[in-house]
Amino acid sequence: MEQVKIVEFFESVLGKDRVVTEVTILQEYATDITGLRMVQKHFGWEPKELATCILKIHTKEEAIKVMEFINKEKIVSIPRTGGSGVCLGLETPEHSVVIDLSEMNEIIEINEENLTVTAQSGVPLQVLEETLNKKGYTTGHFPQSLPMAQMGGLVATRSIGQFSTLYGGIEDLLVGIEGILPSGELTKIKNNPRKSTGPDLRHIWLGSEGAFGVITEVTVKIFKLATERVMQAFAIDDFSKGLSIIKEIVQAGWKPAVARLHDKTEAAESYGPFVKENEGIMLFLSEGPKGFANLEGKAVEEVALKYGARPLGSKPLEIWLVHRNDICDHLDMYAKQGAVADTCEISAMWSDIGKIYDEVIERVKAEVSHIVAVTGHSSHSYMQGTNIYFMFGAMCAPTIEAAQKTYDQLFGIIIETTLKYNGSIGHHHGVGRYRTKWMKEELGSAYPMLTKLKHAFDPNGIMNQGVLIPQD
Amino acid sequence: MTIISCIKQVQDLDMVLTDDWFIQEDGKSIDISYANKIMNTYDETALELMLRLVDEAQKINTHVITVGDKSKESILRKALAVGVQKAIRIDVVEKAEYTPSAIAKMLASVIEDTKDAELVLCGRQADNYSHGLTGQLLAKELGWPCFTLVTEIEYKQGIYHLSRIVEEGIEHISVKGPIVVTVSQSGNKFLRMATLKKTMEAKKQEIKVIIPKESLHISKKLMKSNKNLLNIVELKVNKTNKHCIYWQSREDMSLQDQLQELLLEYSKNRGAIG
Numbered sequence: 001m002e003q004v005k006i007v008e009f010f011e012s013v014l015g016k017d018r019v020v021t022e023v024t025i026l027q028e029y030a031t032d033i034t035g036l037r038m039v040q041k042h043f044g045w046e047p048k049e050l051a052t053c054i055l056k057i058h059t060k061e062e063a064i065k066v067m068e069f070i071n072k073e074k075i076v077s078i079p080r081t082g083g084s085g086v087c088l089g090l091e092t093p094e095h096s097v098v099i100d101l102s103e104m105n106e107i108i109e110i111n112e113e114n115l116t117v118t119a120q121s122g123v124p125l126q127v128l129e130e131t132l133n134k135k136g137y138t139t140g141h142f143p144q145s146l147p148m149a150q151m152g153g154l155v156a157t158r159s160i161g162q163f164s165t166l167y168g169g170i171e172d173l174l175v176g177i178e179g180i181l182p183s184g185e186l187t188k189i190k191n192n193p194r195k196s197t198g199p200d201l202r203h204i205w206l207g208s209e210g211a212f213g214v215i216t217e218v219t220v221k222i223f224k225l226a227t228e229r230v231m232q233a234f235a236i237d238d239f240s241k242g243l244s245i246i247k248e249i250v251q252a253g254w255k256p257a258v259a260r261l262h263d264k265t266e267a268a269e270s271y272g273p274f275v276k277e278n279e280g281i282m283l284f285l286s287e288g289p290k291g292f293a294n295l296e297g298k299a300v301e302e303v304a305l306k307y308g309a310r311p312l313g314s315k316p317l318e319i320w321l322v323h324r325n326d327i328c329d330h331l332d333m334y335a336k337q338g339a340v341a342d343t344c345e346i347s348a349m350w351s352d353i354g355k356i357y358d359e360v361i362e363r364v365k366a367e368v369s370h371i372v373a374v375t376g377h378s379s380h381s382y383m384q385g386t387n388i389y390f391m392f393g394a395m396c397a398p399t400i401e402a403a404q405k406t407y408d409q410l411f412g413i414i415i416e417t418t419l420k421y422n423g424s425i426g427h428h429h430g431v432g433r434y435r436t437k438w439m440k441e442e443l444g445s446a447y448p449m450l451t452k453l454k455h456a457f458d459p460n461g462i463m464n465q466g467v468l469i470p471q472d
Numbered sequence: 473m474t475i476i477s478c479i480k481q482v483q484d485l486d487m488v489l490t491d492d493w494f495i496q497e498d499g500k501s502i503d504i505s506y507a508n509k510i511m512n513t514y515d516e517t518a519l520e521l522m523l524r525l526v527d528e529a530q531k532i533n534t535h536v537i538t539v540g541d542k543s544k545e546s547i548l549r550k551a552l553a554v555g556v557q558k559a560i561r562i563d564v565v566e567k568a569e570y571t572p573s574a575i576a577k578m579l580a581s582v583i584e585d586t587k588d589a590e591l592v593l594c595g596r597q598a599d600n601y602s603h604g605l606t607g608q609l610l611a612k613e614l615g616w617p618c619f620t621l622v623t624e625i626e627y628k629q630g631i632y633h634l635s636r637i638v639e640e641g642i643e644h645i646s647v648k649g650p651i652v653v654t655v656s657q658s659g660n661k662f663l664r665m666a667t668l669k670k671t672m673e674a675k676k677q678e679i680k681v682i683i684p685k686e687s688l689h690i691s692k693k694l695m696k697s698n699k700n701l702l703n704i705v706e707l708k709v710n711k712t713n714k715h716c717i718y719w720q721s722r723e724d725m726s727l728q729d730q731l732q733e734l735l736l737e738y739s740k741n742r743g744a745i746g
Contacts, residue, residue: 269508270508271508272508272509273505273506273507273508273509274506315506318489319487319489319506322489323487333662334665336660336662337662337664337665339665365668369667369669370667370669371667371668371669372665372666372667372668373668374668393665394667395665395667
């Protein structure tokens with residue numbers, strides 16, 4: 001179908017003002033905030049391919065009509081909410097349309113009996129959190145993307161927040177969900193505390209990255225605001241010792257909302273006056289009902305001291321709470337100085353995570369000739385393992401191609417090393433288009449399950465084509 | 473020809489938490505001891521301008537100088553890592569702040585001994601006390617002209633072409649050295665980054681340590697005069713008065729005319745234009 005006719009159809013459903021075709025806006029929607037693009041833009045990168053239009057959806061009825069049409073006409077579609085993706089998952093192929101759900105932003109119900117909130121896909125997490133706080137509740141979900149992210153996107157990318165050890169990731173928070181399949185079928189998974197009625201279908205949407213349909217509404221858990229909080233930091237002379245401390249704490253059954261281990265480079269950079277040369281820093285925050293935080297705090301302290309960690313009081317935590325999302329500004333600053341900089345978060349079992357950290361740091365320093373810095377921290381821990389959030393910056397020749405090459409080299413080292421030790425190549429940023437090249441290796445013999453799911457839900461292959469599964 | 477950049481270590485005030493901006497019991501200080509020590513941001517810009525001059529003309533020697541004890545060497549090493557050739561520390565034993573006048577005298581004595589020094593750059597002011605005096609006092613000590621609030625420097629055939637911020641806009645000046653320049657910030661003049669390799673190399677490089685000359689007559693009393701340098705009476709947060717105007721499209725007036733009308737109204741209320 002001709003592009004003009006396509007636009008006309010959408011205008012007949014949504015009205016002219018909600019079908020955006022202005023080139024400057026299409027350019028803004030042509031990518032996300034991946035570090036690679038940030039620096040490439042500095043070197044003159046411009047999107048080669050733009051969507052035909054952006055559809056500002058307001059109701060699920062509109063979404064159904066749009067989905068039926070794009071499926072019938074086989075139009076590649078990019079579902080989008082807050083636009084805070086960092087894996088190129090929102091890039092728009094030519095002739096695609098962006099299904100923008102950010103204006104479906106109503107908080108439908110705060111249920112204080114069941115402790116849930118139901119919100120449309122485009123509700124910004126920050127708005128939801130502030131609304132809940134006024135009533136004495138919290139989402140317990142604080143990703144770095146908080147100021148930008150919206151509820152649909154958080155589910156679609158399997159988001160996690162900085163207080164995850166206590167509150168869990170989005171998969172632990174999601175109670176029920178509504179979405180529309182490419183066929184136009186509206187599907188709703190009802191709210192239940194738990195069930196045993198076949199596979200948990202919520203997990204089709206969790207991490208779907210727009211590849212199976214669009215999410216229109218989610219119900220997530222809410223929590224009473226904690227009455228007490230205990231914050232404590234420690235200096236630690238060895239990264240592996242820090243990992244052992246966290247392992248012992250979580251395996252003993254404690255769940256400090258924040259349990260972080262920053263390596264010596266990050267410690268010096270952000271907490272310089274607190275640490276001695278070569279010391280890393282550990283940050284713990286316990287919160288909950290009266291009495292709980294103190295009890296947990298004492299247990300955390302006991303384990304930390306047993307390993308020889310040096311108490312630093314609560315000030316580093318106070319600083320962290322204020323500055324915890326500064327990395328976004330730092331990445332922008334790096335890009336302006338012509339440095340390739342980004343973050344890459346992986347996970348692995350306790351038996352392997354230390355090896356991955358050591359090997360990545362060693363390899364990057366040895367192999368990337370113009371590296372400025374490579375650092376890592378553990379920030380989301382489980383009984384079986386933890387994540388490492390690598391941060392890197394490297395200089396390169398001021399060209400789009402050189403930036404790509406350096407970025408690929410850095411990411412390649414991190415992901416190759418992770419796969420070598422059977423870790424996962426994405427802890428919470430998702431796959432997008434950038435990490436698809438490693439997905440066969442990531443999923444191994446389970447890979448056909450993903451391709452079959454994709455084919456079953458999206459037989460025409462139109463939904464966010466190119467994410468999750470590499471394009472042939 | 474040698475260009476010298478004067479740099480200072482300060483604490484990163486961005487790290488200081490809102491609740492910590494209160495006066496200590498001594499009535500003279502604020503506890504910012506937990507804030508990271510960094511190179512003064514205006515000095516970083518000045519240093520970057522110096523490096524850009526070298527990018528354009530290779531035959532320039534570059535020096536950095538700081539005043540302080542050994543703990544201040546990290547900023548000198550950072551400067552070495554980004555390509556400065558020589559780092560000098562004017563050694564003052566005691567941990568103390570110095571008056572801009574004392575610092576200017578110490579810097580001048582070292583610069584006077586650098587025979588082919590033609591250009592000295594300083595940040596316009598330091599992040600901690602914001603006196604904004606050292607560069608100008610240094611020029612006085614050296615007897616050189618001083619150009620303040622400079623944002624761009626070009627060097628062509630023995631002439632420095634400076635751009636500086638003035639009330640009316642940007643002033644362009646062409647001048648021969650030797651001169652002192654104080655540098656203000658402008659877009660995209662961040663200090664370049666050092667690769668890890670250069671950072672490691674810089675850790676091993678020599679830093680020349682100079683003891684202030686007795687002939688400077690910087691008495692101990694003057695050097696430790698920070699106690700008299702300031703006396704904080706009160707700290708308060710300046711509340712910014714912001715408000716937002718939504719313009720409705722009007723058939724009888726273009727947006728440009730609306731803006732002009734608004735600005736005129738604003739200037740009348742303020743009693744002045746600009």
